[in-house]
Amino acid sequence: MSNPLYQKHIVSITDLTRDELELIVSTAATLKQVPNPDLLAGKVIASCFFEASTRTRLSFETAVQRLGGTIIGFADGGNTSLAKKGETLADSIQVISSYTDAVVMRHPQEGAARLASEFSSSPIINGGDGSNQHPTQTLLDLFSIYESQGTLDGLKVAFCGDLKYGRTVHSLAQALCHFGAEFTFLAPDELYMPDYLLQDFADAGISFKRAEDFHEVAHEADIIYMTRVQKERFDETEYKHLASRYILTAEHLKEAKPNMRVLHPLPRIDEITVDVDRTPHAYYFEQAENGVYAREALLALLLNENI
């Protein structure tokens, strides 16, 4: 029997079932322990970045190469003849997918990956579509949580910073709804979790609460998921006042449980002070490394019927 992800498009985290998420996480763990340079042998993967994103692209391209596959593609779609000649995305994808075994794509417009999946003859992997989805970020977040906690079930997860615009926060919280998590939110009113998501969490039977400061969060959380409060969203004085309340320091972590880990999708600016890096709770660099294994796992499962 073939694995359930074989030849599937990966567009939105909400398309994936609990079983599929667990399969990707356990495959990532295996590939991290036991590298397998043959899983993509003879396969050609398209890496189509219609919008530049150096981190995501390097992580995908490393994953492909570590599994023995080869890559064609472009790093900045704005400079390609596709963009200059004004071809539709639908046409570009029909052609590119006919050359390759899978297409990794990033695009500045929301819905681009879903549209591409309707015109593609090989699996589409969404590497980010505008402000909408970035499912492989969530997969590497889940893998990092699993790796550091030994389970995905019943964890206390605190989300801090920008919970309104942060798509990584939204997708991870949606994925954790499969695993009976308990959420704590630490954010200013202006950047609080949107109502439609709170409604989704309630519908999924997830309990959530709001915290006032890091001390309240730190002593009970298993995971603190940090994001950046963006300067552009506030005027100068308002920002200074706000930002100071959402900076995590080593001092905050004195009462943390030994298993507690701090995650951050990176890049970090100043919302986690460098003294946190030296505590056993810092996990964001491992998390970035795990991006390669999570993407390896996904590619391996999409392109191998049995693994």
Add this chain to the structure above:
Amino acid sequence: MVEKKKLQVEAIGTGTVIDHIPAGQGVKILSQLQLLGTDLRITVGFNLPSKELGLKDIIKVENRLFNETEASELGLFAPQATINVIENYAVRAKFKMSVPEKLEGVFECPNSNCITHNEPVQSSFAIKERNNDIQLKCRYCEKSFSKDIVAGL
């Protein structure tokens, strides 16, 4: 009953009558009907007395026989209304409007950065009723909007 209706809005020989529209919703249905074609001959009655509703709106579209899909698209704005399809002064079909599960190719996505605006696809929304509001979620950009925003009202 029939006599009374004739008095309120003149009867039509062939066409579609949308009746029992809650007063105030008629204007929304009207603006949606105009998307079907600007040459439609439409007669409207707003704030007419109604036994069940107190006041109601009624819309008659001449020489156009609605099917169930078209009816359910209009149902977004008045799920309680009824549609009578008339041929030679006789009711040929009668259906209750209902909120459809999805809506394709009727409205543009309100998200200006949605990929559907520059690609060869129809818009597509999944429809969800929540807290007495009807929300439309774009199949592509996955953003949700209340029905009035999608309809541009």
